[in-house]
Amino acid sequence: MSGTIISPIHDLLNDLHGRLQEERGGEVATYIPELGKADPEWFGVAVATLDGVLYEAGDTEVPFTIQSVSKPFVYALALQDRGMERVLQQVGVEPTGDAFNAVRLEPETGRPYNPMVNAGAIVTSSLVDGADAEARLDRILAGLSAFAGRPLAVDHKVLVSEAATGDRNRALAYLMHGAGSLRCDVDDSLTVYFAQCSTLVTTRDLAVMTATLAGGGVNPITGQQVVSVEAAAGALTVMATCGTYDYAGEWLMRAGLPAKSGVSGGLIAALPSQLGLGVFSPPLDPRGNSVRGVAACQELSGRFGLHLMRPTERPGPVFHRTLRGDTAHSSRVRCHDERAALTRAGRAIAVYEVRGDLAFNAAEEVVRTITADTESVRWVILDLLRAGRVQTVAATLLEAMAAKLGERGITMVVVDSEQGVPLPSAIVAATRDAALELCEDALLAAEDAARHSVSLHEQDLLRALDDDLVYALRDYLETRDYQPGERLVEDVAALAFILSGGLAREVVVGGRAVRETSMGPGTAVGRLALLDDTGHAHRIVAEGPTRCEVLTTANLTRLERENARLVDALRWSIARALAARLHRADAENHALMR
Amino acid sequence: MSGTIISPIHDLLNDLHGRLQEERGGEVATYIPELGKADPEWFGVAVATLDGVLYEAGDTEVPFTIQSVSKPFVYALALQDRGMERVLQQVGVEPTGDAFNAVRLEPETGRPYNPMVNAGAIVTSSLVDGADAEARLDRILAGLSAFAGRPLAVDHKVLVSEAATGDRNRALAYLMHGAGSLRCDVDDSLTVYFAQCSTLVTTRDLAVMTATLAGGGVNPITGQQVVSVEAAAGALTVMATCGTYDYAGEWLMRAGLPAKSGVSGGLIAALPSQLGLGVFSPPLDPRGNSVRGVAACQELSGRFGLHLMRPTERPGPVFHRTLRGDTAHSSRVRCHDERAALTRAGRAIAVYEVRGDLAFNAAEEVVRTITADTESVRWVILDLLRAGRVQTVAATLLEAMAAKLGERGITMVVVDSEQGVPLPSAIVAATRDAALELCEDALLAAEDAARHSVSLHEQDLLRALDDDLVYALRDYLETRDYQPGERLVEDVAALAFILSGGLAREVVVGGRAVRETSMGPGTAVGRLALLDDTGHAHRIVAEGPTRCEVLTTANLTRLERENARLVDALRWSIARALAARLHRADAENHALMR
Structure with a gap:
């Protein structure tokens, strides 16, 4: 049995591809003669995730010229180079319901209506950085290559064919030059635009380029920030409103994804934060969109529930669990008195464990629930370890809550080892155990119930023993002081009663000591306590200046010989x-396993 | 200290409201004379969550006529009553870049371009169910009331004013009647349309109505499914592409939310799956959108990162933890041999604990990770207890994976007590503990390592004892058989060695017995085992036909008297x-606490 399985996502894509390959509708575009040579059977589908994983079916490596699918990418480059306000001055973003080659400019401004029609795209490509046509073309080719994550080149045959048949685009450029919206030389701008459209890509490239937009401008393969989050969002927005010309509104109704089509048969669709989809199949419908491309996108959207305007499933409860400090405890071994104080007053510690992603709705529920129930609460532990992504809105609300709780004397401790959610008004702990220990210590201090030193006869193990036995034991004990970090060597200390300070049990994992738990005054450790001879690599170290009464191995041997009743009583x-x-561990584990 | 705190969301909204109240731009519309009476100082902001929680600031209870903000809701009603294909025959969905009262129809079809301009809205309101004008108006008023979650009424003064000044709308209606796209009586359709626009709402109503669209047609207050998911998504889609007339494209660029404005100063914006926003402030900008409304929406969108096209923060790892069955165990107490078999062969059980929401990206990572590492794996436990919402696409991919794993002889067990994710190819368990126990049992059976019966001398507690002690113990034991569900009474059984069958420890919670853990052959329970006198309400019951060797309390007393060495050895x-x-519990707990 091999270790890997063909992904079910490949299966689903192959199945879709096989069925849609049979679709025979549409016509290959011929108005640019070179495009007419395309094979109507070509059909590739590729999905790129934001992690850079590709799922492909069919002819995903056949090169073709990108044509109008270049428009949103070059628009993103223009937004990146000039900023939104500057670009808006020369190109609008209003959908028009017009065809791709419409000759219509905004009456008041002379701007083309949007960057997805040819007129707007010609102005857009004149807006990228570059002192002259050559520099702008270099910028565009380099930019498109960065989107694709590999060097792209221009198909010069198509470029020549494109230039030879570009009368309408020439007319558009002259009109805009006359209206003042195209501010550089007409021939220069058309040279750049035609070359941009003649750039060779594959279906796989389209998927990666689109995933780059969906991922806020970060190429999922190379990791390069190709354009800013704002520029990527701007490109997706015009794709949503104007991506498929006079079919844009109906497209968004049916597929629910920002998209862009091109005359060579390319089609891209993006689901923000999720994926990029590239399809290539030359036969076009009367509106100029790839027949198989439209079908593939709509089927994927419908089947996978990707429509941006459809609500995702109703969420489950936002809290996996809420606990209070009277029943949930840290792993620190505490003496009887401290345990009793925590059982009595522990409800002042409230623990909330979040599940799922935190967008507005979930964060609102978190904030509403926690702020509604602060009666007698003085510490709030918000465990984000099992939460998914914490969005900006959620971080904003959580920080506002932490600040408000602080004003009321309630400390918020957030458990967050990975995400680094910015919560300056909260204390950050790496594990819930650490958060609980911290709050318990604070609570015991506030209640004046912390036991800083515990005499021998008050030790947990000795409380139930007759006084004469405890008295007898004294003769076998030696007082030892440990410095912070000093190791208690258990071969020597069969049993150590902690009088003051504290000890930590560390497990050695990969050569590194990890604090597993800790013990406070009044509790005991040592081989006789039975937890130490189970073969695990662990060690006991002092966490602060620590004083113990130690029963050494030698003294234990003597004690076994001299006072068997005392040893039996100790063992019992x-x-x-x-x-x-x-x-207690069982009960806690049981709760945690749910 | 009171138990509740003013929500930070209220604070944020109040702060926003206070600042924008100072904004003095814009003019109150006067073309319908009654509207001119509005106070330009009126300003309300309300946010409704999908749970039906309302956050409000300012004049959120001032009634005003809904005007064009009614359009997406009535469009949703038309989609609901007639279906999308039928509605599309008479009203397009293409944005036009035209003003709200443009006189322009699609040249080929005579359809108005979209339902957000007046022409399209007039046809739309003629499409809702109803044999005549009165019935259609009833349907619209009832529908708008269902969206708002309370009965709404028409403002007759405004209606009269509206009808008296509706020349342009009359002209539009006649044009469309002539073109065949408006198929009912012109006067009737205008009567309905004017009344629809004159319906009185508050800012609060707008927020609830919009949250209903954002929540897939479910009113968050009443819980009523007002329109279908598809109809709600359709309304949001036309809001996204055409909601603010000739500002629609730029609106979506800047705010990134589907929205709709009205001439009386209302403005709504929705974040699908998340929230509905309603704003009311009569002064309008030159394009007819509420000045304060636009500012409030754009600020909230920017500050909270609500732009639909901007990626949310990069997610953390999709797995909170992955474990194998050689280190992670169920809470079942198993005998030495079974424990050894699980340690040896337990890697055949792989446990994946998912965190965060499961949309495409996260599900893809889950599927890719699990299918890439099936070497020697025979059981996959997918723990969804801490996952957030599982979207359709994720459920589809998980089910496809479960089926593929099944083909390879790998059983998938999903831990899912709440969401009920449809995974027919997987086994469902309510807790991870139950899933682990199930897989361990299957693994032990497959390995022929399950101990169905364990003789006395092989019992865990007796393995280390000298043979003569075990032999001596026999005289004090009695063989007992328990029927399934029969309780082992611990007052009688000081110690019970399980020979065959098994026992469960149940905790009584709220009068109901909850299975906490279980014990198999070779292990022992009873008061002498010390776990039973801690004061917790628990009981031991047989899970199947179970045979034990029991040391009764009476016999223990006799044993203590007759063979102290044996009792000491047992206790030790x-x-x-x-x-x-x-x-083991500490280590497991330690791992779980992280």
Whole structure:
């Protein structure tokens, strides 16, 4: 059995491709004679994810000239080079319901209506950086190549054919030059525009280029920020309103995705934040859109529920779980008194574990729920470890909440090890355990219930023992002081009662010590406590200046010989403590496994 | 300290409202004389969530006539009543770049270009169900009321004023009647249309109505499915392409939200799946859009990152954690041999815990990761408990994966207690613990490593004891058989060794027994095992026909008297078993807390 399986996404794409290959409608465009040589059977479909994974079916490596599909990309380059306000001065963004080659300019401004019709595209390509036509063409070719993630070149045969039959585009350019919206030389601008349209791409390129727009301008293969988030969004917006000429409105009704078609049979569609789709099939419908391309996009959109205006499924609850500090505890082993204080006052710690992505709706629910229930709460732990992406709006609302809670004397601790959500008004902890320990310590301090030192006879393991036994034990114990970071060597210390300070149990993972849990005054560790001879690589170190009463291995041997009743009583006490801890661990685990 | 805090969302909205109230630009419309009476200071902003929560600032209860903001809602009603294809025959969906009252019809079809200009809206309101004008008006008023979640009424003063000044609309209606696109009586259709525009709403109503569109036609307050998902999406789509007349393209560039404005100063904007926004402020800009409304929407969109075409933040990893069955175990207490088999062969169980929402991108990553690593895997547990919403596309891909895994002999178990994601090719478990136990049982069966019966001397607690002690213990044990569901009474059974069958520990929560964990042959329970006297409400019941060797309380007393060495050995063995289990529980807990 091999380790990998053909992806079901490939299967779905192949199935779609096989069915739509049978579609025989449409005509290959011939008004640019070179385009008429295209094989009507050519058909490629490619999907690129924002992680740079490609799913392809059919002729995805056949090169063809990009034609009008170049328009949104060059528009993005113009937005990048000049900024939106400057570009808007010369090219509008209003859909017109006109055909691609319409001769119509805004009456008041002389602007072409939008950058997706030829008139607007000609002005747009004159707006990219570059002192002259050659420099602008270089910029455009380099930009399109950056979108594709590989060097692209111009097909000179098509370019010549395009230039020879470009009368209408020439007329448009002269009209706009006359109206003042095209501000550079007409021949220069057409040279650049024709070359832009004659750039050779493959279906695979189209998918990657479109995923770059969908991903906020970041090429998913190369990782390059090709254009800014704003420029990419601008291009997607004009694709949404004007991408398929006089079919744009109906396209958005049916497919629900910003898209752009071209006369050579290319068609792109984007789902923002999600994917880029490229299709290539030369036969066109009467409006100039690829017949198989339109069918493929609409089927994928419908089948996969990609329509931008359709609500996604109703979300489940935004909280996976909410807990309070009287039942949920950190893994720190605390003495009886501290445990009792936490059980009594622990409801002042509220733990909220978020699930799913945090966009407006979910963040609103988080904020509303937490702020509605602050009665007696003094610490709020917001566990984002299992949350998905936290959007800007969510971060804004969470920060506003943290600030408001702070004004009311409530501390917000956010558990967030990866996303780095900017929450200056909150404390950040890497794990929920760390967050709980931090809040418990603060609560014990506030309640004046923290036990900084615990005498021998108050030690948890000895509380139930008769006084004479504890008295007898004294003779076998030695007081030891540990410096922060100093290791307690268990071969020597069979049992160590912590009087003050604290110890941490570290697990060594890949040569690095990871703090697993910790123990406070009143609790005990050591081989006799049975947790230390299970073969795991762990070690006990002092977390601050720490004083213990230690039963050394040598003294234990002597004790076993001299006072078997005391050893039995100790062991029994240890077993009962273990059982109680196991019961708590079981209950906690049980809750966590749900 | 009160239990609730003013929401930071209210604060943000109030702040926005306060600043924009100072904006003095724009003119109140006067072409319908009654509208000219509006107070230019009126300004309300309301946001409705899909859960039906309202955030409001300013004059959100001032009634005003809805005017053109009615158009997308009535369009949704027409789509609902007639279906998209039928409505498209009479009203196009192409944006035109024209003003709201343009006199222009599609040359070939005589259709108005889209339902957001007056011409298209007049035809649209003639398309809702109803045999005559009165019935259609009833349908529209009832429909608008359902969108608002309360009964709405017509302002007759405005209606009269509207009808008296509706020359241009009359002209439009006659033109369309002549062209065949308006197929009912001109006067009737105008009566309905004018009344529709004169319906009284508040800013609050607008927010709720828009949230209904954003939520796929479901009113967030009443829960009523007012129109279908398709009809709601259709209305949002025409809002996106044509909602603000000749400003539609630039609006979508800047605000990135489908919207609709009206001459009385209303403005709505929707974020699909997220929220509805209503603004009301009578002064209009030269294009007929509320000045404060446009400013409020654009600020909220920009500040909260709501632009539909901008990618949301890059997601974190799609898996919170991946585990294998050699390190992650169910809570079932298994005998030594079964534990050893799971440690040896457990890598055949792969556990994937998903975080965040599952749209295309995340589902693709899930499918790609799981299918790429099936070497030696025979069970895949996909834990969706902490996932957010699972979109259609994700469910489709997960089901396709489950089917493909099945073909390769790999069983997929999905942990999903709430969402009910349709995955017919997978087994569904309510908790990850249940999924793990199920897979472990299957693995042990496949490996021929399941211990269906374990003799006394092989019992975990007795393995380390000298043979003579085990032999001596026999005299104190009694064989007991339990029927499925029968309770083991611990007052009687101090210690029960499970020979065959199995026991479950149930916790009684709110009077209902919840299975907390279970124990198999070779393991033991009972008061002597120390886990049973911690005061928790739990009970032990047989899960199938179960045979135990029981040390009764009476016999324990006798044993303590007659063979103290045996009791000590038993206790010590129990303590060691507890310590080992605690260590495993600690490690598991530690992993889960991260």
